[in-house]
Amino acid sequence: MSSEDIRFLHSGPLSPIKRWGTKWSLWPVHLVTACCGVELAHAYACGYDAERIGSLNYGICRQTNVIIVEGAITRKMAKVLRITWEQMPNPKFVIVMGACGLKGGLFWNSYHMVRPSEVVPVDFFVPGCPPTPEALIRAIVQLQDKIMTGEAKTSAEFKEVDLGKLLGVVEEAKPKKPPKSPKKVDPKPEIVIDKPKEVEWEFGQKLVEELQKELAGLFESITITDINRICVKIRSDNLLTVASKLANRFDHVKSVNVIDVPHENKFIVEYVFGSYSNKELMPVLVNVATEVPRDDPRIASLAKVFPSADYMEREMHELFGVWFEGNPWMGRNFLLSPDTPKYPLRKDFKLEEDSYVLEG
Numbered sequence: 001m002s003s004e005d006i007r008f009l010h011s012g013p014l015s016p017i018k019r020w021g022t023k024w025s026l027w028p029v030h031l032v033t034a035c036c037g038v039e040l041a042h043a044y045a046c047g048y049d050a051e052r053i054g055s056l057n058y059g060i061c062r063q064t065n066v067i068i069v070e071g072a073i074t075r076k077m078a079k080v081l082r083i084t085w086e087q088m089p090n091p092k093f094v095i096v097m098g099a100c101g102l103k104g105g106l107f108w109n110s111y112h113m114v115r116p117s118e119v120v121p122v123d124f125f126v127p128g129c130p131p132t133p134e135a136l137i138r139a140i141v142q143l144q145d146k147i148m149t150g151e152a153k154t155s156a157e158f159k160e161v162d163l164g165k166l167l168g169v170v171e172e173a174k175p176k177k178p179p180k181s182p183k184k185v186d187p188k189p190e191i192v193i194d195k196p197k198e199v200e201w202e203f204g205q206k207l208v209e210e211l212q213k214e215l216a217g218l219f220e221s222i223t224i225t226d227i228n229r230i231c232v233k234i235r236s237d238n239l240l241t242v243a244s245k246l247a248n249r250f251d252h253v254k255s256v257n258v259i260d261v262p263h264e265n266k267f268i269v270e271y272v273f274g275s276y277s278n279k280e281l282m283p284v285l286v287n288v289a290t291e292v293p294r295d296d297p298r299i300a301s302l303a304k305v306f307p308s309a310d311y312m313e314r315e316m317h318e319l320f321g322v323w324f325e326g327n328p329w330m331g332r333n334f335l336l337s338p339d340t341p342k343y344p345l346r347k348d349f350k351l352e353e354d355s356y357v358l359e360g
């Protein structure tokens with residue numbers, strides 16, 4: 001249907017029937033983007049039953065006329081949102097729920113956030129974190145009222161947008177000052193990962209003694225940091241040997257973390273080992289921590305010894321630029337959108353707003 005046809009239907013003699021039909025046929029496409037989606041589910045479940053006001057979720061965008069954006073939209077998701085919107089027939093409406101959809105909310109000033117209003121034309125915002133189901137239903141009812149009075153914008157009234165240009169505006173966006181951080185940051189924070197704690201943990205004391213024997217000559221310190229928590233500090237060139245020895249007791253790497261310490265020109269790399277097969281070790285987490293220089297952050301990959309380390313190493317590589325030698329995914333894009341600026345979790349990463357805002 002052309003823009004002219006839609007305008008005729010909205011303002012011509014058939015317009016009351018058209019508006020009435022649209023009012024009672026607001027069908028949002030299933031596009032759950034973040035945790036606000038739970039509240040959307042709540043609004044449509046039996047308690048609130050949004051279907052009684054003529055709104056019913058549909059799975060296929062070509063048979064829907066509303067997008068309810070549930071909270072955060074990331075750089076990757078922005079393209080999905082826009083492509084979904086492009087595929088929906090006219091007239092179509094957009095409701096954005098959640099503080100994240102307004103201006104980033106919880107993720108304000110984060111490298112991966114995009115405001116939905118810069119990707120699609122928005123009819124209603126529903127504030128809150130998360131907004132209540134009542135608030136969402138109120139937005140739907142208000143949209144219906146606006147449709148009936150003819151005030152609701154239809155997509156036909158928005159200027160045509162060149163999707164290719166829109167998605168490629170990263171280079172063309174006008175320079176803007178990055179927003180100020182709301183936080184006070186200590187320029188030289190003291191980072192202690194092996195602070196000992198006096199706890200009653202007999203099994204832990206025994207385990208530490210055994211680890212001290214097994215890893216003799218390979219560690220700098222082994223500390224109980226809490227009940228069920230042990231920190232083993234090592235030199236980075238001993239990582240592979242230490243991991244091979246720990247493989248006798250622990251069967252997986254639970255997480256890989258990197259701490260950026262720019263004022264000491266280093267990264268702290270941590271591998272957390274756990275066990276699913278040994279009942280006594282199940283609650284225990286052993287944190288093996290080492291340091292690598294910040295200007296050449298290279299360390300051996302543990303992916304061959306512990307396959308579960310693989311994707312977490314790739315993630316740390318993309319976020320911090322640490323190179324895990326032996327992991328075949330190094331240097332390749334994995335999690336982030338390809339246009340994300342490099343190493344967004346480094347402390348000196350500067351968010352340039354023009355690099356993530358899409359302007360139509």
Ligand code: SF4
Pocket residue numbers: 034035036070071072097098099100101105106128129130131
């Ligand atoms: S507004 Fe709150 S509930 Fe909604 S997506 Fe953001 S963080 Fe989640």
